[in-house]
Amino acid sequence: MEIINFLNLVFLAPFVEMVSYPIFFSEVIISGLLTGVMYSLVALGFVLIFKASGVFNFAQGAMVLFAALTLVGLMEHGFPIWAALISTIIVLIALAFVVERFMLRYLINQEDIILFMATIGLTFLIQGFGETIWGSNVKPLDLGIPSESFEVGGLLLNEFDLFAAGSGAILVAVLAVFFHYTRIGRALRAVADDHQAAMAVGIPLKNIWIIVWSVAGFVGLVAGIMWGAKSGVQFSLSLIALKALPVLILGGFTSVPGAIVGGLIIGVGEKIAEIYWGPLVGGAIENWFAYVLALAFLLFRPQGLFGERIIERV
Amino acid sequence: MLRNILLALVGAVVAMTGISSTTVQVAADEQFIPMLVYRTGPYAPSGIPVANGFRDYYTMINNRDGGINGVKVTFEECETEYNTKLGVECYEKLKNKGSTGASLVNPFSTGITYQLIPKASVDEVPILSMGYGRTAAADGRVFKWVFNFPTTYWSQASAFIRYVAQQEGGESKLKGKKIAHVYHNSAYGKEANPTLKALASKYGYELILLAVDHPGQEQKATWLQIRRAKPDWVFMSGWGVMNQVAVKEAASIKYPMDHFVGNWWSGSDADVVPAAAGAKGYKSATFHSPRSDYPVHKDIMKHVYGGDQSKAKSNSFGEVLYNRAVVNAMFAVEAIRTAQGKFGKRALKGSEVRWGLENLNLTEARLKEIGMEGFTKPVKVSCKDHETGGPIIIQQWDGSKWNIVSDWISPIREVVRPMVEKAAAAYAAENKITPRSC
Incomplete structure (x- = not known):
C-alpha cells in the first residue's frame, strides 16, 4: 500500500496537479523561463572566453561581482548613471588588459588545467580587490528599471523580469552577429581552435584575448546589473557562477545559443522540480536538481546540446 | 584612491590565504576575548556590523573605564567567512x-557553535551563543559550558505564534490558519521547525515548511509556492542575501508585508535595502531596541569615535546588528565583572568566566547604570536555565528605519521548556554526559 502511495506521489500526483491548475503551472513555466534568461546571462560570459581561448574562466562570477561593485560604487561617488556605465566598461577593459599582460601572456600553449587553475587564483584576487576598494556592504542598485508586478489573465508578471529577459535576448542576438559576421568574431574562433595556428596566420593573439575578456566583462556587467537589482550588489553575486555551470554543461561550452537554451531548460526544470517534487524530500532541491538534469544530458551528449563534438586523433 | 588600490592589493593577497587575523599583544593583566568574525564572503553584510559592534563596545570599556575593573579587554579578530570549518580553525588558533587563554567565545554562527560545543568542556572555554546555536543548550544541567540567553530559536518561534494569536484575536483563532516558515536550509534555519510543528498540533494551524538553499540568491520557486498556498502569515529564518531576496520577492508577489515576520537574524538594515519602498511594513523579531540614542551609544560615540558621526556611521554605528553585538559584548563584560566579584579583579580563566555567566544577574538598575535601560531586558541566568526568560519584541520597517510595534512577548514556556529538556536529555544520553543537579 505504501509503495502504491509512493508511486502515486512521484509519478501521478504532480502531473495531476499541473493539469488541474493550469494557470499556476503556466506561471511556474514563465517564472522558470525568466529565471533561465538570468542564468544564461552569467553563462554567456563563460562561453565567450571558452569559445575564444579555450579557457574555462572560473573568475567569471567574480567579474560579475566586480563589474556591479564598480558601477554602484561610482554611482555612490556621484557619477551619473551614463558616466558610471562608461567608466565601468573602461575599468573592465583595463582589467582585461591586466589579465592578458600579467597572466595569459605567460600561459600560451599551456595545458587547459593550468589556465583553469590560474583563473581560480584570479577569482580570489578580483573578489578581494573589489571588496577592499568598494566595501562588503549590500549596495542598492537602482537604474530606474521598472519593477512593478501585474496580472495578465491570472498570471503574475513582473516588469523587471521581462526587462531582464528582453536585455538577454538583445545581448545574445548582438553576440551571435558579432561571432559569425565580423572579422574579429572569426579571429576569435580561430584562436579557440589553435593558439599557435592562429598566430601563424597573423591573428594577434594578445589583442584577441583583451577583446574577448573585455566583452566577457561587459556581459558580466549586464548580468551584475540584473542580479544586483534583485538582491543588492554584494559578495554573493560571485556565487551566481555556480548557477551557470549546469547551464554550460547542458548547453555546451562553445555555443552562445546553447547558453540561452540551456539556461531556459535549467530555469524551467528546477522550478518544476522544486514546486512539484520538492515537498516529497523536504524541499530545497532546485540547486542540485539543476546539476542532476545537466548530468543526465551529459550521458547522452557529452558535448552538450549545442557544443562542438570533440574528435581527437589518438 | 592610490592608497585604496594598494590596500586592495594587500587585501586580495590576504583574502587568498583564507584565514586572516589581526594580532594583538596581550599583557598579563589583560582579559583576552577571541573574535570570530566574517567581514568577507557572502555573509559579510551581516558580519561587518556585528564585528564592529563587538570591537566598539570593548574599546569603549577600555577607553572610558580603563577596562573591566581596571583589567583591559584585549581581542583578536579571526576571519571565518561564516564557514564552519574556518570557524573551528579560528577557535583553535585563538583559544x-x-x-589566561580565551575568556569565552562568541561563535556568531550556529554551525560553528555546534562544532565547538564538544570542545568547550575539554578546553574550558565557555560558549556564549546569544540567541543562536543549539537550543537544547538552554538546559544548563547538560550543557554546563554553553549559554544562549537571553532567548532561543524555539522560544522565538513560540513567541511569534503568540504574536500571531494576538494579532488574530486570540489563540482560538489560530485554528485553520496557514503559517509558512521560509528557512535557510542549514542547522540554523531548521532550528525553529520542531517548535512550530509542536505548536501546530496544539493550536491547529497548518504549517507549511519551505527550505531555501544557500546562499538564497534565487527564490522564485519558494515564493510561487507562497503565492499558491496563500498563507496567512509567513515567518522567515534567513541570513545574508537570502533575507534581501526574500523581502524583494515577497513585495514582488504582493504578499502583505505586515504579515511577513523575520526572525531576529532576518531584520537588519541591510535586509531591506534592495527592496527599498517594497519592504515597507516588513516585520522582524528582536530582543533589543533598534534605536541608537541610548547613553551607551553616546559613550561609544564619545570614547571610540571622538564625536565623529560620519566615521561612526561608516562603521555601522547604531544599525540593528551593530546594536545586537553591543548587547552581546555587554553580556560578556558583565559576566566577567560578575566573576571578578568572586575570583578577584584580575584576568580570569575561562572556567572562572563560566561561573560569571552562570551567575549573571542583570537587573533594570544595572542596565540603567551601564546606559542600556530600555535597550534590552534584564537577564538572570541560573545553573538550570542558560536561556532565561526569552521574551521578544517585534520591529517593523517604515521605509526609512525600524520601529518597535509590539510589547514584549513571552515565549510559550510550557511547550518550549519540556522540549528543551527532552532534547538535552537525548544529547546527554548520546554523549554519555551525567547531568548536573541544580
Whole structure:
C-alpha cells in the first residue's frame, strides 16, 4: 500500500496537479523561463572566453561581482548613471588588459588545467580587490528599471523580469552577429581552435584575448546589473557562477545559443522540480536538481546540446 | 584612491590565504576575548556590523573605564567567512591566546557553535551563543559550558505564534490558519521547525515548511509556492542575501508585508535595502531596541569615535546588528565583572568566566547604570536555565528605519521548556554526559 502511495506521489500526483491548475503551472513555466534568461546571462560570459581561448574562466562570477561593485560604487561617488556605465566598461577593459599582460601572456600553449587553475587564483584576487576598494556592504542598485508586478489573465508578471529577459535576448542576438559576421568574431574562433595556428596566420593573439575578456566583462556587467537589482550588489553575486555551470554543461561550452537554451531548460526544470517534487524530500532541491538534469544530458551528449563534438586523433 | 588600490592589493593577497587575523599583544593583566568574525564572503553584510559592534563596545570599556575593573579587554579578530570549518580553525588558533587563554567565545554562527560545543568542556572555554546555536543548550544541567540567553530559536518561534494569536484575536483563532516558515536550509534555519510543528498540533494551524538553499540568491520557486498556498502569515529564518531576496520577492508577489515576520537574524538594515519602498511594513523579531540614542551609544560615540558621526556611521554605528553585538559584548563584560566579584579583579580563566555567566544577574538598575535601560531586558541566568526568560519584541520597517510595534512577548514556556529538556536529555544520553543537579 505504501509503495502504491509512493508511486502515486512521484509519478501521478504532480502531473495531476499541473493539469488541474493550469494557470499556476503556466506561471511556474514563465517564472522558470525568466529565471533561465538570468542564468544564461552569467553563462554567456563563460562561453565567450571558452569559445575564444579555450579557457574555462572560473573568475567569471567574480567579474560579475566586480563589474556591479564598480558601477554602484561610482554611482555612490556621484557619477551619473551614463558616466558610471562608461567608466565601468573602461575599468573592465583595463582589467582585461591586466589579465592578458600579467597572466595569459605567460600561459600560451599551456595545458587547459593550468589556465583553469590560474583563473581560480584570479577569482580570489578580483573578489578581494573589489571588496577592499568598494566595501562588503549590500549596495542598492537602482537604474530606474521598472519593477512593478501585474496580472495578465491570472498570471503574475513582473516588469523587471521581462526587462531582464528582453536585455538577454538583445545581448545574445548582438553576440551571435558579432561571432559569425565580423572579422574579429572569426579571429576569435580561430584562436579557440589553435593558439599557435592562429598566430601563424597573423591573428594577434594578445589583442584577441583583451577583446574577448573585455566583452566577457561587459556581459558580466549586464548580468551584475540584473542580479544586483534583485538582491543588492554584494559578495554573493560571485556565487551566481555556480548557477551557470549546469547551464554550460547542458548547453555546451562553445555555443552562445546553447547558453540561452540551456539556461531556459535549467530555469524551467528546477522550478518544476522544486514546486512539484520538492515537498516529497523536504524541499530545497532546485540547486542540485539543476546539476542532476545537466548530468543526465551529459550521458547522452557529452558535448552538450549545442557544443562542438570533440574528435581527437589518438 | 592610490592608497585604496594598494590596500586592495594587500587585501586580495590576504583574502587568498583564507584565514586572516589581526594580532594583538596581550599583557598579563589583560582579559583576552577571541573574535570570530566574517567581514568577507557572502555573509559579510551581516558580519561587518556585528564585528564592529563587538570591537566598539570593548574599546569603549577600555577607553572610558580603563577596562573591566581596571583589567583591559584585549581581542583578536579571526576571519571565518561564516564557514564552519574556518570557524573551528579560528577557535583553535585563538583559544590559548592571552595570559589566561580565551575568556569565552562568541561563535556568531550556529554551525560553528555546534562544532565547538564538544570542545568547550575539554578546553574550558565557555560558549556564549546569544540567541543562536543549539537550543537544547538552554538546559544548563547538560550543557554546563554553553549559554544562549537571553532567548532561543524555539522560544522565538513560540513567541511569534503568540504574536500571531494576538494579532488574530486570540489563540482560538489560530485554528485553520496557514503559517509558512521560509528557512535557510542549514542547522540554523531548521532550528525553529520542531517548535512550530509542536505548536501546530496544539493550536491547529497548518504549517507549511519551505527550505531555501544557500546562499538564497534565487527564490522564485519558494515564493510561487507562497503565492499558491496563500498563507496567512509567513515567518522567515534567513541570513545574508537570502533575507534581501526574500523581502524583494515577497513585495514582488504582493504578499502583505505586515504579515511577513523575520526572525531576529532576518531584520537588519541591510535586509531591506534592495527592496527599498517594497519592504515597507516588513516585520522582524528582536530582543533589543533598534534605536541608537541610548547613553551607551553616546559613550561609544564619545570614547571610540571622538564625536565623529560620519566615521561612526561608516562603521555601522547604531544599525540593528551593530546594536545586537553591543548587547552581546555587554553580556560578556558583565559576566566577567560578575566573576571578578568572586575570583578577584584580575584576568580570569575561562572556567572562572563560566561561573560569571552562570551567575549573571542583570537587573533594570544595572542596565540603567551601564546606559542600556530600555535597550534590552534584564537577564538572570541560573545553573538550570542558560536561556532565561526569552521574551521578544517585534520591529517593523517604515521605509526609512525600524520601529518597535509590539510589547514584549513571552515565549510559550510550557511547550518550549519540556522540549528543551527532552532534547538535552537525548544529547546527554548520546554523549554519555551525567547531568548536573541544580
